[in-house]
Amino acid sequence: MIIESAEVVVTSPGRTFVTLRITTDEGLIGLGDATLNGRELAVASYLSDHVAPLLIGRDAHAVEDTWQYLHRGAYWRRGPVTMTAIAAVDVALWDLVAQRAGLPLYQLLGGASRRGLLAYGHAGGRDLPELSEAIHRRLAEGFRAIRVQSGVPGIAALYGVTDPGTAYEPARRAARPVEEQWDSRAYLRHLPGVLEAVRHEFGPELPLLHDVHHRLTPIEAARLGRSLEPYDLFWLEDCTPAENQEALRLVRSHTVTPLAIGEVFNSVHDYRTLIGEQLVDFIRSSPTHTGGITALRRILDLAGLHQIRSGMHGPTDVSPVGMAAALHLGLAVHNFGIQEYMPHAAVTADVFETSFTFAAGLLHPGELPGLGVRLDLAAAARYPYQAAYLPVNRLPDGTVHDW
The missing domain is CATH 3.30.390.10 (Enolase-like, N-terminal domain)
Known part of the structure; x- marks a missing residue:
């Protein structure tokens, strides 16, 4: 061939x-x-x-x-x-x-290790009523695990939060990135109350996740992880920029909140300390950004030796092709944890025909040969390239910060 x-x-x-x-x-x-x-x-x-x-x-x-x-x-x-x-x-x-x-494809990777992949959905709100409404929507759609993102008083725009009823898409079509603001102290004061209210309303059984999106220093991340322990998070994601892998030693020493890291990583070398010292609990990489199925399978095999599970990145900027690759790999590996799932816009289905399904909280890649995804070239040509950029973050004094 x-x-x-x-x-x-x-x-x-x-x-x-x-x-x-x-x-x-x-x-x-x-x-x-x-x-x-x-x-x-x-x-x-x-x-x-x-x-x-x-x-x-x-x-x-x-x-x-x-x-x-x-x-x-x-x-x-x-x-x-x-x-x-x-x-x-x-x-x-x-x-x-x-x-x-x-x-x-999953059959060539060793066959299915489970019936389907537990998926988590995204719920965000500018305040508690909007957040509660968003969580109810995700539950009605069949999700059995929810990532919770909330507005913070004094911060105009925040990652993961959008107007009610609209799909969240952080990349904006513009000539240059939108600039947003960030205040770590305000966030650290506000977030524990949000998780307390959500846990009180939705009970102890619903798995809750939260994404810090790399914005805290190690000691701030340690403080947050400890303050959220009463609310039993499934994970706290990207609590601090982890290129400095040793920084997670400080976080780990102060909290037992499970940690997920890695959506911006692209190599096993980004994980060597984190895996070897068991400083994280979930691997967030996707096949798309980590060298494909071949490379990510090796990372997950190494992680499995240290009781670390998968939590592959699944945003809308991973295409249906990349999502299918993640699902086939996730179905096959033994140390699967959870799969992020942001359904693509309806217009995306004009270009990509997929076989994967979502039902009763579980994703499955389908039974078609290969990935189970087809690309319609004629449809793709109807949607020419448009530049779009993720936002840039600034602190209250104007200093550029991690977005």
Whole structure:
């Protein structure tokens, strides 16, 4: 099964996606997600100009060899652009190999380890009544675990919070990023009361999650984790920027609130201290941004040796192709924990036909051969590229801060 062509498709149905489309001499088509929110064209160029020409004539079955060829052969390793490009190739090859075998991809990864994947939905509100309403909506949609994000008095706009009844999409279509404000002290004062009210209203059984989004120092994160212990969080996500892996030692020493980290990581090396010292409880990486299924499977296997589970990133800036890859991998690995699930905009379904399902709180990738995702090229052409950027954050005095 020889690769005859490798094409990069950039389309913006609701938001921008980058898809690698590999065609073999047998007429099979494999898809890989190459979407890097706010830097999409960098990956598209990396693939079109530097990777696609190297794929022509290669055996599509050689998934491992191709991964090593692209990772070691480029000399310049790691980084989000490189690893997202490699991920697109890797996932597309897995898609092809599974299609050639006539099996859904998870069967080639060892078969199903569970009936479905517990998914959590997002609920945000500018105040407690709006947040309560949003949680009720997610529960009515079938979610059995909820991520809770709340407005903070004095902060005009916050990550994860939007007007009632509207889908949250942080990337704004504009010539430059929107600037938002942040106040750590106000947030630390306000959030524990929010979680207390939610737990009181919805009871002890509902798994609750919260995302700090990298905004606290290690000692602030430790303080928050301890203050939230009475409300029994499923996890506290990205409590501090974790590129300094040793910083999590301080957080871990002060709180037993479970910690989830890694959506901006792209290599096993980003996790070595965190996994080896069991400083986190959940791995947040997605196949799309971590070198694909081949690389993330290795990370999760290492994590499993340390009682650390998966919690793969599943926002709308991971395309339906990337989401399908996460579901196949999550269904197969033993140490699955939970799957983030933000349903894509309805217009996205004009371009991507998917086989994965969500019912009774569980996701399943479906039984079609391969990933179970098809890309409609004609539909993709109807949604030309539109630039969009994630916001930039500033402290009250104007200092640029982590968003």
